[in-house]
Amino acid sequence: xxxxxxxxxxxxxxxxxxxxxxxxxxxxxxxxxxxxxxxxxxxxxxxxxxxxxxxxxxxxxxxxxxxxxxxxxxxxxxxxxxxxxxxxxxxxxxxxxxxxxxxxxxxxxxxxxxxxxxxxxxxxxxxxxxxxxxxxxxxxxxxxxxxxxxxxxxxxxxxxxxxxxxxxxxxxxxxxxxxxxxxxxxxxxxxxxxxxxxxxxxxxxxxxxxxxxxxxxxxxxxxxxxxxxxxxxxxxxxxxxxxxxxxxxxxxxxxxxxxxxxxxx
Numbered sequence: 001x002x003x004x005x006x007x008x009x010x011x012x013x014x015x016x017x018x019x020x021x022x023x024x025x026x027x028x029x030x031x032x033x034x035x036x037x038x039x040x041x042x043x044x045x046x047x048x049x050x051x052x053x054x055x056x057x058x059x060x061x062x063x064x065x066x067x068x069x070x071x072x073x074x075x076x077x078x079x080x081x082x083x084x085x086x087x088x089x090x091x092x093x094x095x096x097x098x099x100x101x102x103x104x105x106x107x108x109x110x111x112x113x114x115x116x117x118x119x120x121x122x123x124x125x126x127x128x129x130x131x132x133x134x135x136x137x138x139x140x141x142x143x144x145x146x147x148x149x150x151x152x153x154x155x156x157x158x159x160x161x162x163x164x165x166x167x168x169x170x171x172x173x174x175x176x177x178x179x180x181x182x183x184x185x186x187x188x189x190x191x192x193x194x195x196x197x198x199x200x201x202x203x204x205x206x207x208x209x210x211x212x213x214x215x216x217x218x219x220x221x222x223x224x225x226x227x228x229x230x231x232x233x234x235x236x237x238x239x240x241x242x243x244x245x246x247x248x249x250x251x252x253x254x255x256x257x258x259x260x261x262x263x264x265x
Contacts, residue, residue: 006149026091027048027087027088028095031096032071032148046076046078046082048086051072051093054072054099059097059135060135063135063138064139065098065138069083069089098139098147099148102131105122105156106125106158115160116259119161119174123151123179126179131189136188137183137186137190157179165262166262179256181250192206210237211232
């Protein structure tokens, strides 16, 4: 559910791989517990955890675009170069921020049984994480993810399909399909919320004005927009809190499609 950022804003000579045979950076090997965390930094109290927490705080309040090595260093009261002892680039920091903000997947309740119910529960749990941290969907997916919590989420999603009868390759494809739907739905929500927040508008006000605009644009030529006119007449565009309904509809149809693949529909 999270993407690994491409390397960027790194210091010359930085970004060497760790020695754990994983191909990961030193900071990610540290996150996996494969190497010791630096015990002493260039400034007392500076640590990888503090750097990541500062980045998350900036992203939560100002957006992911505000997270730069310089901005994080300023928040911590250190020089930008001092951060490179712990993390080799901004985009590597993004990966660590994603891992911490996402956290481990919650334990699936034992009463949730069957591949469809388990996969839907997994999708909803992902969606809640994104809703709490909308900046996560702004981090581009540019390389295969390999952070600890991401792989825990992947493990849980694949395990949800244990009784589906699907081959392993199909299971992974289904996970990408469902995860992609969740990410896209939350991204759209984040876009709309950003516009409304910038304009100081409430969702119901925005939707009512949108319905009036569409009505005004199509009423003079109803024969050109018959389907839209029917939608307006049904009052669909007047629904202020349409997001939950759209998610319910979307996840249901995605899982219907998976059911065809499984042969359960």
